[in-house]
Amino acid sequence: MDSQSHTTWIDVADAAEIPDGCAKEVVVGQWVIAVFCDGDDYYAIDGMCAHQGGPIAKGQLSKTDRGLTCVTCPWHGWQYELATGIQTVNHQPLQRVFPVRRSGDRIEIRVDE
Ligand code: FES
Structure with a gap:
């Protein structure tokens, strides 16, 4: 990764590629990143599960007790x-x-x- 990409916005997808409730897995430098759409909101989270590296982008979305959107590792x-x-x-x-x-x-x- 070059030094410029550390501080700039990186184009990773067309919005149409990430329907509501779904994710796209992208690779940026050393990172595999799951980019989710939840209604009008977008989230980008490490795409490799902290447990054993499962594919977070293939996870389902749901709401926590506090009403926050969470993803379940498949x-x-x-x-x-x-x-x-x-x-x-x-x-x-x-x-x-x-x-x-x-x-x-x-x-x-x-x-x-
Ligand atoms: S790899 Fe085990 S829960 Fe994600």
């Missing part, structure tokens, strides 16, 4: 809040999250090392 069911990467059982921030925004029809993320 391999063994660990759940993470999309906005924070916090694991819902031990409440630790186990998954890194990344800034994400919609710019027109494009989805952009930032990966600051």
Whole structure:
């Protein structure tokens, strides 16, 4: 990864590629990142589960007790809040999250090392 991409928004998808409730897995530098759409909101979270590396982008979305959107890893069911990467059982921030925004029809993320 070049130094410029550490501080700039990186175009990773067309919004049409990520329907509501779904994700696209993208690779940016050393990171595999799951980019989710939840209604009008987008989230970018480490795409490899902190447990054993399961594919977070293939996880289902649901709501936590606090009304926050979380993803359930398809391999063994660990759940993470999309906005924070916090694991819902031990409440630790186990998954890194990344800034994400919609710019027109494009989805952009930032990966600051
Ligand atoms: S790899 Fe995700 S819960 Fe085990």
